[in-house]
Amino acid sequence: MNQYAQRVFDDLKRKDASQPEFLQAVEEVFSSIRIILDQHPEYEKMAILERLTEPERIIQFKVPWMDDRGQMHVNRGYRVQYSSVLGPYKGGLRFHPAVSLGMMKFLAFEQIFKNALTTLPIGGGKGGSDFDPKGKSDTEIMRFCQSFMTELARHIGPDVDVPAGDMGVGAREIGYLYGQYRRLKGVSESGVLTGKGLGYGGSLARKEATGYGLIYFVLEMMKQHGIDPQGQRAIISGSGNVAIYAAEKAQANGIQVIAMSDSRGYLVDEQLDLSVVKQIKEQLRGSLEQYPAMAGHGRWHAGSVYDAELEADLAMPCGTQNEIDAVRAARLIDHGVRLVAEGANMPDNNEAIALYLQNGVLFAPGKAANAGGVATSALEMSQNSMRLFWTFEEVDDKLRGIMISIHRQCEEAMRQYDLDPKNYVAAANIAGVQKVIDAMIAMGDY
Numbered sequence: 001m002n003q004y005a006q007r008v009f010d011d012l013k014r015k016d017a018s019q020p021e022f023l024q025a026v027e028e029v030f031s032s033i034r035i036i037l038d039q040h041p042e043y044e045k046m047a048i049l050e051r052l053t054e055p056e057r058i059i060q061f062k063v064p065w066m067d068d069r070g071q072m073h074v075n076r077g078y079r080v081q082y083s084s085v086l087g088p089y090k091g092g093l094r095f096h097p098a099v100s101l102g103m104m105k106f107l108a109f110e111q112i113f114k115n116a117l118t119t120l121p122i123g124g125g126k127g128g129s130d131f132d133p134k135g136k137s138d139t140e141i142m143r144f145c146q147s148f149m150t151e152l153a154r155h156i157g158p159d160v161d162v163p164a165g166d167m168g169v170g171a172r173e174i175g176y177l178y179g180q181y182r183r184l185k186g187v188s189e190s191g192v193l194t195g196k197g198l199g200y201g202g203s204l205a206r207k208e209a210t211g212y213g214l215i216y217f218v219l220e221m222m223k224q225h226g227i228d229p230q231g232q233r234a235i236i237s238g239s240g241n242v243a244i245y246a247a248e249k250a251q252a253n254g255i256q257v258i259a260m261s262d263s264r265g266y267l268v269d270e271q272l273d274l275s276v277v278k279q280i281k282e283q284l285r286g287s288l289e290q291y292p293a294m295a296g297h298g299r300w301h302a303g304s305v306y307d308a309e310l311e312a313d314l315a316m317p318c319g320t321q322n323e324i325d326a327v328r329a330a331r332l333i334d335h336g337v338r339l340v341a342e343g344a345n346m347p348d349n350n351e352a353i354a355l356y357l358q359n360g361v362l363f364a365p366g367k368a369a370n371a372g373g374v375a376t377s378a379l380e381m382s383q384n385s386m387r388l389f390w391t392f393e394e395v396d397d398k399l400r401g402i403m404i405s406i407h408r409q410c411e412e413a414m415r416q417y418d419l420d421p422k423n424y425v426a427a428a429n430i431a432g433v434q435k436v437i438d439a440m441i442a443m444g445d446y
């Protein structure tokens with residue numbers, strides 16, 4: 001970090017001491033962009049880093065809801081409208097008991113630069129609630145979503161702020177949220193949310209987009225570095241929306257997925273049957289623990305897949321943040337992992353990333369590798385504005401093109417700044433941040 005970045009970071013550490021994930025995300029970005037800060041000493045007088053790190057607006061609200069037994073509950077709702085420099089605030093909603101303001105800020109901060117890399121006109125935002133969807137009935141989920149939207153509706157709009165899904169929020173929740181928005185506003189503004197069902201304004205390929213996009217990016221990395229995907233062994237953590245469709249596209253390209261996980265444990269299976277994983281997670285909303293009995297093969301273990309001794313070539317963490325620390329990263333490297341690509345947001349901590357780079361592991365950060373989801377959300381917005389639908393192939397082709405373009409932007413930053421060609425983290429941060437800074441300066445005192 002250069003002196004200016006260190007001063008701004010120290011100030012944030014003081015002001016946001018209770019937001020460790022946010023500070024971690026800022027530290028990763030500030031450390032990566034040293035080279036552009038050194039080349040632009042004028043940025044300090046312009047307070048560029050202060051302007052980048054201060055959210056435009058934070059909304060926190062009360063979400064009261066009634067369970068099926070008539071008991072009332074209150075959860076906390078958030079929407080962090082971080083940056084509208086490049087377009088309407090855009091980013092998902094997370095429903096998870098660990099949600100806090102610091103978590104929302106880290107996710108919204110990451111989203112700004114991820115969205116910039118897509119080259120589509122979207123700013124950065126994120127929201128959610130500490131509501132735990134696990135074990136809730138469908139009617140409880142519906143009442144919660146309706147109450148959440150009752151407050152959120154006044155703050156969003158197709159040209160203002162466009163939420164979507166994230167952990168714990170999928171098509172079912174988006175449907176309930178969208179229904180409530182329409183009733184409150186009395187207008188058909190389908191572009192106000194993305195990830196909608198196909199019958200009411202959703203886009204084909206949005207469900208698959210983050211996972212497929214991750215693999216399109218990984219295939220570009222492999223092509224660039226002379227690796228044949230056929231027969232590569234992969235660990236994919238998580239078994240939610242991102243993990244499932246990453247596994248599907250990986251298998252379609254000859255990559256063998258040997259392990260997947262969830263919040264309770266992990267599954268190891270050399271003959272992984274993804275249709276059983278889909279059935280457990282998308283229909284039964286259950287645990288991978290059920291897999292061996294249903295599939296007739298595979299082994300279930302409690303704990304983290306990153307504490308297992310598994311021989312693999314690739315790791316694609318698609319579960320949650322900070323799954324991999326230095327000890328787990330060292331274990332992956334010792335067991336043969338040569339490429340790590342983040343489907344989740346910030347699943348590797350900064351010490352893990354440093355170890356990958358020291359050991360010549362190809363590393364793609366989430367803001368580049370998982371940008372396919374939000375990019376396809378922006379394609380959903382385009383279709384809504386045009387009032388038409390593209391075919392699956394049309395959307396998928398555009399998604400692939402966007403992921404290839406993000407890879408190209410990373411390569412260009414590597415060339416321009418003479419970076420280590422395995423260091424996609426510096427390249428992605430430089431490319432994403434520079435776009436936001438340039439637009440911010442062009443528009444005056446943003």
Ligand code: NDP
Binds near residue numbers: 210238318
């Ligand atoms: P889902 O809720 O669909 O799935 C999350 C998965 O992670 C579940 O399998 C869950 O287990 C697992 N998980 C949760 N906590 C842990 C833990 N502590 N250890 C191991 N696994 C855990 O969410 P998504 O797939 O949508 O999101 C996954 C990640 O990808 C998040 O970081 C999200 O921010 C990011 N992301 C999502 C995008 C999207 O379009 N959805 C786009 C870009 C990034 P269980 O099934 O037991 O709950």
Ligand code: 2IT
Binds near residue numbers: 090166374375
């Ligand atoms: O982290 C992410 O990029 C998402 N959860 C997707 C956001 C979106 O608006 O589609």
